Amino acid sequence: MTNRRTRSDGERSRDAILDAAAELATVEGLDGLSLARLAEVTGMSKSGVFGLFGSKEELQLATIDKARHVFITEVIGPALEAPPGRDRLLRLCVGYLDHVERRVFPGGCFFASVASEVSSRPGPVRDRVADEQKQWTGLLTENAERAVEAGQLPTDTDPEQLTLELSTMLTGADIAYLLHEDPAILDTIRTTIHDRLGR
Amino acid sequence: MTNRRTRSDGERSRDAILDAAAELATVEGLDGLSLARLAEVTGMSKSGVFGLFGSKEELQLATIDKARHVFITEVIGPALEAPPGRDRLLRLCVGYLDHVERRVFPGGCFFASVASEVSSRPGPVRDRVADEQKQWTGLLTENAERAVEAGQLPTDTDPEQLTLELSTMLTGADIAYLLHEDPAILDTIRTTIHDRLGR
């Protein structure tokens, strides 16, 4: 009797499934997340996977949450080493581009690849994605404000406008990079952002 | 063996189908283009629709071509009224944002909404989308070069870099606008681009 199942086993299975789900969703889409494929990857049965979440929507929401944690670990966390303001803002942007190039998710930025899919389908899933996006841009704005206050950026800089300028460039770069598989695109955007925020 | 056939009927049906397909694809995705729904919308039978294209891939390629024509009519055509260089570049960018807001396609820019879907699935469809994208950015670069030559932009401006900066912002703005349904995003990007290209 070495193999026993407990609640902690369920959590481990859940986490393993979500790990695979977050990666799969960036390739197949959030709606294309199939129980069958997830079961195949994790070595479980379809119903075993299904039972752990109860519905497909719950699975999707949990997947979004998992992707958020990965994003925090891979991008936001490291950027917090830099002091608030321009430096941190720069680290956030470059960190984003790096995690795309590093293929943390096979289909690039999770939220970018999922956004265009859910944007035309109102509901809890779409709202959750929109919320995560807002948190991200909020973090950018926060540091843009600090940068202006600290005189690291021109005083007539509008933090909200700068945030939108940066965030749209980032997701746009993600998409263009994936479509053309050309790392030069990321490099160009990196220097563009460096220029924009001043050396 | 003389052939004369009744093209008109087939051609008309084909065009009606593609019209619906281009709109549908921006909502359901290129892969989510279902024969059943297309048949339902156009009032034809599933097999009638299928027979006109022969395969789903052919339907997808034809849909991309149709979307290209719509984009040319709605965005590129009007922008050609402006003289080459900075003015035309500006008209192209603003025209793009306008066509998104005007909901020429219900799911925003056709190519943006389709790019993230096909980018992870190599093949003719993905290549076709990438080609169209390249034509679009090529048009931007062309006018950026003219603008620099004409002294409408700083002489140290790199046309390729400017193109990437603009094109990523445009598709990024499209996605953000659709996700949050907030027209202010488009306005902000409009002024950002105006600022970037100088008044």
Place this chain on the structure above:
DNA sequence: ATGTAGACCGTACGACCGTGCGTGCTAATT
């Protein structure tokens, strides 16, 4: 020792998908 909760499996159902087959129908060519 026993009861119970929850993880997990096997199987099945209904829906929807893309794809073919066989067949009228229309209209241009003969």
Place this chain on the structure above:
DNA sequence: AATTAGCACGCACGGTCGTACGGTCTACAT
């Protein structure tokens, strides 16, 4: 008038999807 190409149809196939239910096993409290 006869022929014929090809548009459009109804129908049915095999496959995959999400979902549901019943059953089995394990861990833990009692």
